[in-house]
Amino acid sequence: MSLYERIPNNVDLSNDKRLLRALEHWLPNYMQWWSDMGPEGFQADDVYLRTATSVEPGGWAHFDYVKMPDYRWGIFLAPPEHDRLVGFGDHMGLPVWQEVPGEYRNMLRRLIVTQGDTEPASVEQQRLLGQSAPSLYDLRNLFQVNVEEGRHLWAMVYLLHSYFGRDGREESEELLERRSGSSDKPRILEAFNEPIEDWLSFYMFTTFTDRDGKYQLLALAESGFDPLSRTTRFMLTEEAHHMFVGESGVRRVVRRACEIMRETGDDDVRRQGVVDLPTVQKYINLWFSLSLDLFGGEVSSNAASFFSAGMKGRAQEPKYADHLALEGSYAVAGEDIPLRNAMNEVLRDSYIEDCEKCLERWNRVITEHEIPYQLRLPDRRFHRHIGAYAAHRFDPAGHRLTVEQWNERRDEFLPGEKDSAYVRNLMAPGIPEIGKIAHWISKPTTGIHGKPFEFEYVRREQ
């Protein structure tokens, strides 16, 4: 198969010899990375996966069995909008850029590399999870997320190769060289260096960290650099499933805990082999706070420059009345900040609102079981490493603590070694058997693509 047949695309790859050559060079390195750092132990299995084959709404995905190394990582951009104009910032109302504007070249490259770096990072973080999957359904969802994060890397590498010449090629290689958690070549953003060693962490990550991804992509989808806007718009269609995997995964863990509490009357459900709600809360505290850091400092001149330049907007920019954001201020950490400098916080606020909806859905399950317990998001000041709150310690309610108080109480708030060990042991080994499910999680209400839960989502190599 020739390279452009191997890569489904809507960028006329077969006629772009320069891009083809660059990708031909990059592909073997990518495959090497996938075999070193992709899901361990399942590369020879047939997995029931969706593959993006076009950008038609409703018909963009094809479902079939495929071995992950044969997955066709495609390059898709949302269709161009005719006569699109820059929608915010200093160039508002001018035609969007089809080539990189010289004065914003470094800025754009940095935005693309930072986004691109998160995609392979998450695959690395999740690499061993297959071994403890609670069912074939979950195993398949993990791999679906993994191959699509691989495709998102392709999407960013496409932009680097097409628009940034030699620098772009170098950045593309470096995207394959950094490693999640490595001490000498770590991934760029901190949440992407945290290990994900159990499925509760995976569901939290796909709920909270993939949702950060959604908001970053929404902000980039507004970009006046049209190829970036079109690329990220299509990525968002895939991202929805990742967040579904997370939100429904946590919901099923919570449901199981509630069922067992009702059935046994035992409040300490660890004795019954499921995850207790206070542990779920600690994992929420961890992954929500790590994900809040990904939005960057509350007051940011970088964010202001991205906005002024028309390179990164707000999520759903058209819903705002004023797209210049030159007047007005935003309340940040008790101070009024000029709006453009507060763009990180504006985006973070949209994100928090969205996260609240997940908490509502999880709490509904608890309420249905008439259990007097509620999960909640920790205060935005809690456990931050970047921005206005990083210098101090706060409890999940947002009350200031001394360092001594924090050290003493840390394990009340965040998963401690005992909690992680409990969760890991509970989940290992996984249950890769048709129609079966681990004791600690409830079955999903529906399967994938109209198939039942009992479908053979992953055919293990004989």
Ligand SMILES: [Fe+2]
């Ligand atoms: Fe992604």
Ligand SMILES: [Fe+2]
């Ligand atoms: Fe994702």
